[in-house]
Amino acid sequence: MQESPKFTFARAHTAEHAFVGALQNLLGQTLSVVKVEHREMNNTAFIKTIPDMELGLIMQAQEKVNQLIKTGRKIILHTFSSLDQAKKHFPSLRANEERIVEPKQVTVIEIENHDLAACAKDHVTNLTECDFFLVTRVSKSGDITEIDFSVGLQAREVAIHTLRKLLNICNETGANINSVENTVKKIKNQNEKLLRDLKNYSRKSLDAIQPYSVEKNSITLYHGIFEDLIDSEIREFASKKIADSKAVVIIANAHNTESSNNPESEPAATIVVAANKSLKDIDCNRIVKEIVGRGGGKPHFAIGLIKIDDMSNVVKSIVTLVKNRL
Ligand SMILES: [Zn+2]
Structure with missing residues (x-):
């Protein structure tokens, strides 16, 4: 059944009153609603942030609104000659100044x-007409909390769409709806641990490179070919080696792209070419541009992109070129 836009708006707008009221009751204080935007598929309430207005409490307010919708609550209009009069009568009155058209009468x-x-917009006559209320996003920006919500048919569509996403996540992670939050936390923790382990492994692998010494001018050359190391560790290793000794670093690292979202993407490796700043004959940027083709950087530090199959040849060519120049 098609709803009239006026009804969709009035129902979403009334639900916003019920929701902010529920939040106020949970927080024990009157809130300031800066503005509310109503759109075809969802709505956003902009509320001045106060302490404790966190996701858990917002979810409690959502439940409360749905309880009130289920049991039904009448919407009653009170008219006053001014906002001051209205506030005298209802001291805890919430008033969004934008919604009140003075000096005409004020409706509470x-x-x-x-x-x-206090509000001058259209409302339904009973909360049961709101049917179903869902909060769909909570985000803080400065001192404002933005809360997206959907109501009625909108909310039902959002629920179907969101539940489908949740079930897909369960399917991917092997969890069920009850355990999915814990499963995701576990995956996150495992991922952090694996990343730490991989960083350690990367550091150890790089530290194990046997340096090659060019004795006539006491230059040390570090070169190697690796697979699946963390690139930032390679960059850090190269920066440290070239910082205060006459060193040149040439390291290629293959990235395993089998699990990549794009199976057709070219298998890729990175190559770092770095040299101590005093070695003016070694222009890393030029070497990367001329030998690697893709990439570049500064004369003492450059990064290129190569195919995995070319790693060995490219590293060999650069090592030969560097040795000839030293
Ligand atoms: Zn209103």
């Missing part, structure tokens, strides 16, 4: 025994 929207707000 009461959700029976739940919420009071």
Whole structure:
């Protein structure tokens, strides 16, 4: 059944009153709603952030709104000659100045025994008309918390779409809906541990490179070909080696792309060419541009991209070129 835009708007807008009212009751204080945007598929409430307005509490407020929708609450209109009069009558009144058109009369929207707000927009007559309320996003920006929500048919579509995503995540992770949060936390922890291990492995592999010494001018050459090391560790190793000794570093690293999202992507490796700044004859940027083709950088530090099959030849060519120049 097609809803009229006016009804969709009134229902979403009334649900916003119920939701902010539920948040206020949980927090024990009146909130300031800076603005509310209503769109075809969702809505956003911009609320001044206060301490404790966290996701858990927002979820509690969402449950409360759905309980009130289920049991039904009347929407009652109170009219006053001014906002001051209205506030005198309802001291905890929430008022969004934008929504009140003074000096005409001020309308206070009461959700029976739940919420009071001064507002000039359209509302439904009972909360049951809101049908279903879902918070779909919470994000903080400066001192404002943005809360996206959907209502009625919108919310049902969002629920179907979101649940499909959740079940896909369960399918991918081997979890069920009850265990998926713990499973994701476990995967995150495992991933962090594996990354730490891989960093250690990368450092150890790089430290095990046997340096080649060019005795006539006491230059040390570090070169090697690796697979699946962490690139940032290679860059750090190269920077350290060339920082305060006459060193040249040439390291290629193949990236395993089998699990990549794009199976047709070219197998790729990176190559780092770095030299101590005093070695003016070794222009790493030029070497990468001329021998590797793709990449570049500074005269003392450059990075290139090569095919995995070319790693050995490229490293050999650069080592030969460097040795001839030293
Ligand atoms: Zn309103």
